[in-house]
Amino acid sequence: MSDERPEKPLPELRASDADRDRVVERLRDAVAEGRLDMDEFEERLEAAYKSRTYAELEPLTQDLPAPAGGPVARPSSSAVGAAEPWTGRIGGGGSSATAVAVMSGFQRKGRWTVPARFDAVAFWGGGQLDLREADFAQREVVINCVAVMGGIEITVPPGVELDVRGFGFMGAFDQRDNPGPVEPGAPRVVVTGFAFWGGVEIKVKKRKRPLDGPSLRKEL
Template sequence: MTAQPPEPSPRPAPSGELRASHDDREAVVEQLRDAAAEGRIGLDELDSRLEQALKSRTYGELAALTADLPRPPSPEDRPPLVVKGGMLGASLGPGRWEVPRRVVAYGGVGGVKIDFTRVECRLPEVAVEAHGEISGVTVVIPDGWAADAGGVEPGVGGLKDETTPDRLPGTPLIRLTGSGGPGGGVVVRHPNHRERRKLHGNPSQR
């Protein structure tokens, strides 16, 4: 019996033919609104493009609406966010703030606290370089997020990883590097009881 040749594999769909999600359409809507605010497109054209964006089904249809606009900066394009404790200390959060791909924290004399509990982050991974120095650096992550503190040199100040390994799908991994320093060290944890009370008491700010 003559062997039959294998059937050809289905041709993969070009990226422009892939179906777009609600988030993809919303991202284009925001880009169009920003372009109008910058004077790149007029209000009538904005209305027309917004209507088309909301009706678009594929990446290709969405791309055509922004092809003549500058690409918006992504978190990967942004420089590291540097936080210095100084003499009085510094805090990043709680509250909504735009998470870059990399954060660098220096505890200084006053210490630094980085609180991710109310942020929205679509990055698969965020690098946090923490240097405890005198008063330390504390990193607070929501339940369901995970941290990898294997890149931190404990030093005299030490390292405390009080997080759970139960990472939910779609949440970022916080990858820590740096050093504990001579003082407060580096702490990464989930919210404590006081912080949880504040979260539940202000649900609109989550």
């Protein structure tokens, strides 16, 4: 006899856009089935789009029958494992929003917060931005790079959504590696700007150590 038990919910886990969409779809079905009136639907719809965690999403469909696919807004064990690296790393105020190197250099690494927009300028100089241990002020951040006879190197961890839009004139925007499949809950990093007689290089590297724990060390 098999022992099947329901998965334990993790209410503190951040909900994704797909989770919110599933709840909204179930609410629409409930209206069509006559289980909710329009006032209730509009109230729950607004709450669904404002929800950030499973604890906020689950009450919205708790009194409705689950769809054939199973409970709404409850992560599977595999999804939980994939989302864990980004839990608690998105949201809050950003650190400094500008870095400038004129015949010099700049560096951002370790535990820092990438703001919604970060401007990096290198003129006859160089800069390094390491996002592997960074937090992110928003789900999508924009890093605008200007490299004139200089270079800027950006390092991101695997699993982020990477969008490189910059261009080079007698210079180059070079994405060396593929970050791989986008992990649930991962941020979107947009790199834009231009390089003139210079270069912007985007690398993908794994962290050597986890973010949490006594053995954390900064590394490049």
